[in-house]
Amino acid sequence: MVVRKLPSGPHSRRAPSEDAWARAEVFIFDVEGTLVDAMMPTLRCWRETFAHFGHDVSLAELHLLAGMDGGEMLTQLLPGSPKTERKDMLAYQGKHFREEYLSHVRAFPGVRALFEELKGRQRKIALATDCDKDQLGHYLRVAGIENLVDAIGCGEDVKRGKPAPDVVEVALRRVRAGRKPAVLIGDTPFDAQAALKAAVTPLGVLTGHFSAPALLEAGCHAVWRDPAALHEALLEGAERAGEPAEASAA
Template sequence: MFSGFIFDVEGTLVDCVPQTLKSLQEAIERYGPPVPYNTLQLYSGLDGDQTLQLVVPDAAEAVRKDILAMQGKIYREKYLNDVHSFEGIRDVFQSLVRQGGRIALATDCKGPELKHYLSLLDVDEFITAKACGDDVEHGKPDPRLIGLALRKLGLTGSRAVMVGDTPYDAEAALEAGASAAGVLTGGFSSEALLEAGCFAVQEELRALLPSLVTANPRPNP
């Protein structure tokens, strides 16, 4: 069994991907031509600035910063209070801790959003460490967020698994030396998550729990 379990938050523990993408779509439309929702879905979970470089390639850096600031404002004012946590998260966390596991959160979100998500989840007593968007400059698939979570847990990557809902979570985990597992609650297919390196994929976190408990940690390099 793994010693450390690192969880993404948005789309993995909290059902907020549609709201996040809609707020980004609305923010982009205030600065230029609209971008289809399905296009934005392809980059859900990717670092925000990298996403904008792909979907609005002509936007200057200053414009991208303005779009991201507007997206955050729209999300907080229009969508944040309507999101909810997925069912069974507390039970999964409790089970892992009872079996000797240590839990960390590794999420690009920060500030009021993260505070609100934690209030929805009600799992603070099971969390050993948090690494969030306030701690690093770049989001996933950059591995530094996962690396920070590992350091806070006091573990090497070979003893930990990252659980997320996007290929970018898996890529960040593998680059940091950890294993990766995935859930389908973020809108990506099982094939996409497996191709990104997940050793197991399930519909939601409760169904993934047996794989997390029985999987063997990665051998030390």
């Protein structure tokens, strides 16, 4: 599944052709919810964290802000709450997630094949994620992509998470993107907002349980079902252009 309609709002960037995104030289990926199936575990962990501190917040309320910097999310959901409480909640959530959820998170199908395809086309691959390095290490292992990533920006590198562009800008610097055309693939509207602020073209996948219209409205130029569908779109684009697809490495 791919949604080709471009958004008409202020964040719309009409490309010269439908598959112009495929000619980008730098592909930046969000991780949680985009490459690994972490959305629902993260939401459940946050709901349990709120309950532990005496707050009743539904999964639906949490999902509306999924992908947002944790501190900013707490400020929006608990306006006027003490800063010390928010700090304690962030620490508790991180510890609880590592103890109860992290080991159960698995990669979405097709992630390694997608990365192999991009490397075969001589594209640069970077990650821009708000998670910490120890969590990211687990995600890289379960996706089998440790040797396919050129640069990483993660939560420990920045003070502000998405929708601030900081972690995307770190990834761009480390991958030495320069003026090369770049795209960012993410699963939430906050990924798209961060990409636009960093002057990167946003693309979306539906693996974070946001609708295609929501992602398009946030600025995504196109939306796919999942990483495997994005891989299929790359192959189809190469066929239309008369270019043989690169064979994936074993």
